C-alpha cells in the first residue's frame with residue numbers, strides 16, 4: 127500500500143483524531159474515525175499513518191443485515207475477529223478452496239488478497255478487523271462520516287463513488303459471482 131498524502135480527501139475530514147505518526151496513544155470507546163457504510167458503523171483505530179504503512183485496524187458494528195456482495199482486494203490481506211455476535215463469511219479462491227462459515231463470538235477469519243469474499247451479519251455483531259495499511263480508509267471513501275456510537279440508518283454511496291474507491295483501494299466488486307457454498 128502506498129502512503130496517502132495528508133490532504134487525501136479520505137482522511138482530511140478526520141484530521142486530529144489519530145496522531146498521524148507512530149507515537150503511543152489511547153482512544154476512548156467510540157472516539158476513533160467513524161463512518162457509516164451502508165448499515166455498518168466502521169471506526170478506524172489505527173491507520174497506516176501510525177504504523178509506518180504496515181497495517182490498519184478498525185471495528186465494525188452492525189445489526190442483522192443484507193449480504194455484503196462478493197468482492198476481492200487485490201493487495202489487502204484482512205481479517206475478522208468476532209468480538210460479539212454472529213456473522214457468516216463466504217470465501218472462494220476460484221480454484222480449490224471455498225467455504226461458508228458462520229462465525230460467532232471469539233471466532234476468527236483471515237481473508238488474504240485475491241480471495242473472493244462476502245459476508246452477512248446474522249445478529250447484532252461487533253467485529254475487530256485489521257488489514258494491510260492504507261486499506262482502512264476505504265471505509266471512509268465509500269461511507270459517510272458520523273458521530274454515531276451504534277449503527278443506525280443506512281448510507282448508500284453512489285455507484286461512481288464505489289467505483290472510484292474500488293480503483294483507489296484495489297478492490298474489485300463482483301456482484302455476479304456465485305459462491306459454491
Ligand SMILES: O=C(Oc1cc(O)cc(O)c1C(=O)O)c1ccc(O)c(O)c1
Pocket residue numbers: 163164166185186194197204205206207253254255256297
Ligand atoms: O468486507 C468488509 O467490509 C466491507 C463492507 C462493506 O459494506 C462494503 C465493502 O466493500 C467492504 C469491503 O470491501 O471490505 C470487511 C472486511 C474485514 C473486516 O474485518 C470487516 O470488519 C469488514
